[in-house]
Every structure is written in structure tokens, then in C-alpha cells.
Amino acid sequence: MKKHLTFHLARHTFATTITLMNGVPIESISKMLGHTKLSTTMIYEKVTQPKVAMDMAILQQKMNENE
Template identity: 95%
Template sequence: MEELKAIENKEFENEMLKQVKELFLFSCYTGLAFADLLSLKPENIFTANDGMKWIKTSRAKTGTPVYVPLLKQAISILNIYNQDAEYIFPSTTNQNINRGLKIISEICEIKKHLTFHLARHTFATTITLMNGVPIESISKMLGHTKLSTTMIYAKVTQSKVAMDMAMLQQKMNENE
């Protein structure tokens, strides 16, 4: 999480790095794969009856429908981009994004090897799983048809196990 905050808090004057940062963070907060992010159109964003904004799209890789509720961080990034264009985000290559992420990781002094796919992994673990979102919901948002696929992303970390057990203990204490 601290690496994510380091990227979020860093201001870039270079337009290319600014765009790489925004696309990477958008994926961190939505779980969208690179191809799905680039194919996102304004009509893929809708507001539900409760006022919450959602992404409704299909995975480029499998055609599986995906519905993702938008967190405020993702909405802020979305608002930067032209909603009147055919595609929300400007076209680029995965190679260019990963090149930019290498520079960003050096500037932010992040030791991890950053790739765009790591954003999807971050969504599955740091953003959702570590905050108590059930694995079944994460699986749906990632567009996985099998829970076993999601389990690859969402390795249950020791801190998650500790957190879950602390919550269980608290519930058991309340029932005494």
C-alpha cells in the first residue's frame, strides 16, 4: 500500500509519466486489464439507481461480462479524460506503459519491478481482499469464470489471515 501511495502522491510534470501514472492507478482501483482499459468507452460507464458509478464492459481476453463499481479514486482519474471521445483513454502500448512505470518506480524509489499487470494484482489483493471484499466478488469484478483463477491473484496473505482471525475472535468475545 505504501508503494501505491508513493505513486499517488508524486506529481509529474512530464505528460507521458503523468498519463502512465493515471492509467496504472485507474487499473489499481478497478482491476481492469490493459486491453480492457484501452477499449473503455464513455457508454461503458453508467450510474446505478443508488447514484454509484459503474463500469460495464466485457473482457477483451475472454468476452466475459464485467461490472465494476467505481471507487472515488477511479472516478477522479476518469474525470481527467475526455468523455466525448470514442475511447476514454488515449491509445498507447503496454511496452510504453511499462517503460514509464520503470521510470516512475525509480523516481518513487520503489524496489518492486512495476508492470501494468501488477495494477490488476494490486486491485485483487491490496485494494479489495485486504479490505475484506469476499473473493467471490473480486472474481466477478476481475471477469474470472473460475474462482481458482482469482486465487492465483489473491494469494491469501498472512496479514489477511491474522485480520480475519482477529475479527473472528472479536465476534466470539461478543457472543460470550
């Protein structure tokens, strides 16, 4: 691996890959990171195609349960 690892990179990876991509709400991530403003956490939010697909699948499942 040729990437220089930093505290910032680790924090960003935690916020995006580990939590957000596993369905943790942005509000919870904000608390985990110790942010007082949600807008600060939004910097870490990185909406990717897999995340959008996952969210749509969850929505579809909820809609099917309500039928």
C-alpha cells in the same frame, strides 16, 4: 520507483492489496475481475500474515459477540 508498471501488475495489486487486504471476499473479487471461475481468481490470492491476523481478529470479535 524502479518497477516497470504493467496492466498485469496493476490488476494483481488491485486484487491483492486493495481488495483482499481490505476484507473483500474472494468471490466478490472474482466478479470484479470478470472471472467466470473462482479458481482463476485464486491465482491473485496472496495470503499474508497481516491478512491472517485481520481474519483472526474478525473471528474473535464474532465469537465474543455470541457469548
